[in-house]
Amino acid sequence: MKKSVNKTITIRDIALSCQVSPSTVSNILSGKRQVNSAAGKKVLAYAEKIGYQKIHQQRFKKAIHLILFRKHKLILCDTPVFSALVTALDNCCKAQGYALSLSYIDALTLGEKATQKTISQIISDPTTPILLLATEMSEQDFHLFENAKAPIMVIGNLLPKVPFNIIDTDNFEAGRIAVQHLIDKGHTHIGIISSSVPFDSAKKRKQGALYALQEHDFPIKAEDILYLSPFAEETSDNMTQVIQNRKEQFPTAFFAINDYLALGAMHALIQHGFSIPKDISLIGMDNMPFDCLVSPKLSTIEAPIEETARQAVLRLIALTQETEQYIMKSYMGVKLVERDSVLDLNTCK
Template sequence: MSVSAKSIARELGLSQSTVSLALRNLPGISDSTRRRVLEKAAEMGYQKSALAAVEAPRFLSLVLYKKHGSVLADTPFFSDLIQGIDQQAKKCGYQVFITYFYENQNIREQLESLKKSLCSGIILLATEMHDRDLLAFQSLEIPLVALDRYFPEFDCDCVVINNIYGAKKAVQHLIEKGHTRIGYLRSSVEIRNFRERFEGYSKGIRLLPHPEESRPFIVRISPVAEEAAGDMDAYLAKKPQLPSAFFADNDNIASSCMVSLKKAGYRIPEDVSIIGFDNLPVCKVMEPALSTMSVAKEQLGAYAVDFLIRRIDGSADSPLKIEIKPQLVERDSVKQMSPAGAE
């Protein structure tokens, strides 16, 4: 009976992917671990010919699910996410192939094509998905991890942003800066991430000391940068009484609304403060530079790969969910208010 990477892994108490990396002389493990694997392989009579299955090209499918494309677009956020996936996969001896999955096209044909690809596992970028959309992918019976969306009703590993924490933290920052009337530039496109950010905003404004200050002040804005400015222009044309600060669902909304506000004669942050979410490159080039909640995008991608390989190796038990907390990045778009609420 030939000795396999799986049997070596079992003897050493290691994952099969770790043993495979050692046998294939790939990076991603320590020298001491590699030595242990090779010594155990020799001891067990591992034959080079048995390496054929291990040396066969292994790849993961990164499926980008596009329901409408209003959120999942070619932005730096998703570019960084994909880079994190690709880098971690290479460390673990896998190649990544990107597949776009379009809801308005034949679902069955797309699933069949994915099944025929013979990938080892699927990372499903589920930003725009609904719960029911996951059923079709689970029917493939291929190891799968959902990225950027949680599916509480399904047995599925998920790697997500802690949106509630991030939005609440952004609002708390505005409160600490002395703002007592805090508005919300809320996405006009509904996805789970934005619903969670609304929950975080709601929790944040409830920390304001006076009940009349904690009523939501919401302006609906498109998350698509090209459309967001037009939405804000239309809102400002009504000459509304603005709050002293806004939290925005993402940096596309925040930066576009900053342009509209300045065009309408408002000074930032003197008249209106703004804080965004995601920490996109645009934050640094805005005038003033945009404060935001930074998301560790590459780390999100790397965790998704790690979770998926555990599923492929059979070393994972119950479905896991990992949430990454965004971190506050202070720049110049938020004003420190005087104790009276104005200077």
Template structure:
């Protein structure tokens, strides 16, 4: 008969291997009911374990910035604000150090994981914008509480702090409709991450609420997520005498500003001929020409919310529930959106 492993206990108890590790090492971050269930299952299965008398304590939190390809998670003001929110909240919660580590999916994973294990941290904020569910397990094995930031996975029992992308995109399109636009296009990133897929859902839902018969697919333009690729792809689209709506909603500000420049270089005036609206409210959106109307995301607040939830786990103040905190963006009116041109 094969030896019972911690993974067997986790499966039988209905928890993650990381939770089992926390229980057996007498770590905080696990509710009392869950802790007792794990011990009970371990006894039933005959799993051998020992609990240390004095758990190691540390005042360090670890922020892991996961980069799968780097096309979305670049060093922009959006992610700088997220990280600043995490940093400020770390010290406000009484932790003396925030260690920031970048994890590159295309590089040696074992070597990077070994470096992360050397960081004696109490818990992890995982900036998961470019992650997929299968990428998470390697971090769960580090054996400390984890809170996801800017992504979530339905197959993972991990808390997350995210943007309400679907409602935010819906609100953006409805804003354009309320000032008179009925033909509203969509500048959609060709690099698919959950944020952009959810924003697509919001766009389609709002477009259909404006006109149930609208063929929204014809108003969707796929472009790259970077300044250069979005400009190049939009320019190629405009070169072919395309159908143009009276307004475009874009997946983010980078795409909106790049495509706005491509429109201007092809002789279109913004917003007199066509309006453009972004999402994120990065630093550059207020200084481009014209200043960009967009959806403001409370980025620093997202980072702070993730830290507070992580600290609750570390201090054992959470139960068995898994929460997904979704922050709602708000409209910032600037000059890139106007009423539709008169026919």
């Protein structure tokens, strides 16, 4: 007779069963979101049915608090990359014997005073170390966390003057590698597709792309840097407007600072008769799962999400055990994922 295998139920399992995102499940189970929707009630009912909360409380005596600081609601959203990061952090915390609770701080909705009050309440707890997802934060926003009683580990947005431990993707190198790949494929007229909402990672990716062009003495015209809406449903419409108003010839290739922008641009270009990559090549950033579901499959730059999560959790736990705390800021490397959306002009000569 086969022995029964006790499978550990994870947040991702509950998310799949309830057809919601892992971050939504984490938010509901941690009590950080009011449950007034059918989906929320379904998550709680399913968790109670399988005994998740009871098992969870018995297994973990310590906790780590994940804070998602939002100012635009455009960057931190339920994208596959975001969900993968939350899941990876949850798994890494559990592996170290910690439960992960999650809070959204929506500064845009709360307003300045309510945001300060909410953060003050969170950082007054000396027993729960904090992971701070800071993609949407400015240098000024970090001052709100300076009096934290527990250690803080920041994920994303590595700024030189911020007095916290930070781990971030090497976004400059991501932009440089992407454009260098286009250059290696024989492209000399290269454009950049960036976000109309300014944020640090987009800025650094664009800087890396410009550096690669300047390194090869390739000129970049202002009209070849496009700024499209980061809203998935608006990106294609924005690109359509660019196509309709464009008088100059398009570059033979574009680097888009994320895959959403690349795919939105691709959709609009194809709708207007352009062939990808024959007429225009595209490369993105993030390596989202649906990059392989489009035609042509999107070439992209990938950041190591699981390793970033692991390093962030391990560093935060180490900070709770150190008497003399020093600040460490580090970048995670990236890699090229080559698929079908970039034409090799060297073979066309």
